[in-house]
Amino acid sequence: MTEPGPQRPRATTAMDGAIALIAVLLIVQMWLLMATVESFLAGHAEVAAPAALISALLFAACAGLYAFIERLDRAATRSRR
Amino acid sequence: MLWKEEFSVEAAQERYVTRRQFGKFLTLTSLAMLAGNVWILLRSAWRRGEPEPPAQLVLRAGEVPAGGVRVFRYPGPNDPCLLLRTGPASYVAYSQKCTHLSCAVYPSDDGRRLECPCHEGYFSLDDGRVLQGPPPRPLPRILLEQRGGEVWAVGVHDGKVLS
Numbered sequence: 001m002t003e004p005g006p007q008r009p010r011a012t013t014a015m016d017g018a019i020a021l022i023a024v025l026l027i028v029q030m031w032l033l034m035a036t037v038e039s040f041l042a043g044h045a046e047v048a049a050p051a052a053l054i055s056a057l058l059f060a061a062c063a064g065l066y067a068f069i070e071r072l073d074r075a076a077t078r079s080r081r
Numbered sequence: 082m083l084w085k086e087e088f089s090v091e092a093a094q095e096r097y098v099t100r101r102q103f104g105k106f107l108t109l110t111s112l113a114m115l116a117g118n119v120w121i122l123l124r125s126a127w128r129r130g131e132p133e134p135p136a137q138l139v140l141r142a143g144e145v146p147a148g149g150v151r152v153f154r155y156p157g158p159n160d161p162c163l164l165l166r167t168g169p170a171s172y173v174a175y176s177q178k179c180t181h182l183s184c185a186v187y188p189s190d191d192g193r194r195l196e197c198p199c200h201e202g203y204f205s206l207d208d209g210r211v212l213q214g215p216p217p218r219p220l221p222r223i224l225l226e227q228r229g230g231e232v233w234a235v236g237v238h239d240g241k242v243l244s
Contacts, residue, residue, distance in 0.1 A: 015100040022107045029114040036121050041180075042218045043239035045125035048118075055118035062111040069104040073097045 011076045018065045018072075025065075029058045133236050139164055139174070142230025150188055152177065155223055155234045161185065162223050163195070164232065165206065172232050174223035175209050181216040195220065 036051040134156030145151050151164045153174075161177040165188065175195065177185050184199035194212060195204040202214030209220035224236040 012096055012100065015097070015104070019100060019104050019107065022104060022111070026107055026111050026114070029111055033114050033117045036118055038217060040121050040125065041239075043221075045128060048122040048125040052115075052118040052122040055115045059108075059111045059115040062108045066104050066108040069101055073101045076097050077094065 009076070011072045015069050015072055018069050022062050022065050025058050025062050029055055029062075032058070136226070136233045136235045138231055139225070139234050140172070140232040148192060153234070156237060162234070163187070164223075164225075167206065170227070172225050172227075173206065174225055174234065175204070175220040176223065176237070179216055180211075180218040180220060181214070186220065 032051055032055055036047060039047045039051075137153075137155050139153050139155070140151060145164070145166050147166050147169055149166050153162050153164060154160055155162050155174075162174055163177045163186070164172060164174040166172055175186070177187075179186050179197040179199065179202055181197065181200060181202055184197050186195045186197045186202075186204065188194070188206070189196040189203065193206055195206060195209075196202070197204075197214065197216065200215050202216040203212040204210065204216070204220050205212055209222050211217075211219060222238040223234050224238055226233045226235045
């Protein structure tokens with residue numbers, strides 16, 4: 001039987017989850033920017049406003065998840081002291 | 082102590098620091114994407130406020146025979162365009178820059194399409210739409226007006242196919 005490895009702290013698992021979610025949102029945002037540039041060059045300026053709004057929402061979600069990561073980091077640092 | 086300055090993060094803390102920094106990097110990249118979208122929004126607003134380019138004489142009567150081609154620049158000196166005389170009194174004009182990577186397009190050998198030699202892109206002579214190849218958009222069409230025997234360029238129709 002193999003020895004069980006060291007317990008993975010819950011905080012790092014939560015951080016990994018949040019980072020994965022940020023990465024997914026970022027990929028969506030990149031795709032949105034590419035599609036908006038393409039539409040703009042094709043003369044469809046009407047898509048610019050909704051695209052900017054959706055991009056702002058995606059950024060807000062990313063910033064919220066990053067704030068969550070910061071909070072976990074602070075809590076973990078406090079518990080180690 | 083010097084070693085504390087060099088190694089300011091404890092080993093136990095490292096996994097948190099690297100994750101936090103990576104999260105910050107991703108979030109800042111997300112901010113850059115938002116900035117790009119806002120930039121396009123501002124450009125769209127500016128474009129709406131821009132006046133139409135002034136009319137420009139392209140061709141006088143009899144200068145180009147039926148089936149002939151003339152290269153001209155419109156609306157600016159860095160905007161090469163092609164005017165094609167498709168019939169005795171019919172003309173079409175398009176931007177000469179391919180919408181893929183801006184190579185110069187020219188009429189194909191059969192004279193029925195515009196061809197981009199870089200990546201084998203073909204555009205319709207009737208409305209500038211993409212017939213084949215990698216170009217993502219139709220060629221911008223130059224709006225023409227016939228005044229007497231002269232042909233004038235009076236505007237640019239960006240990317241959209243005119244019916």
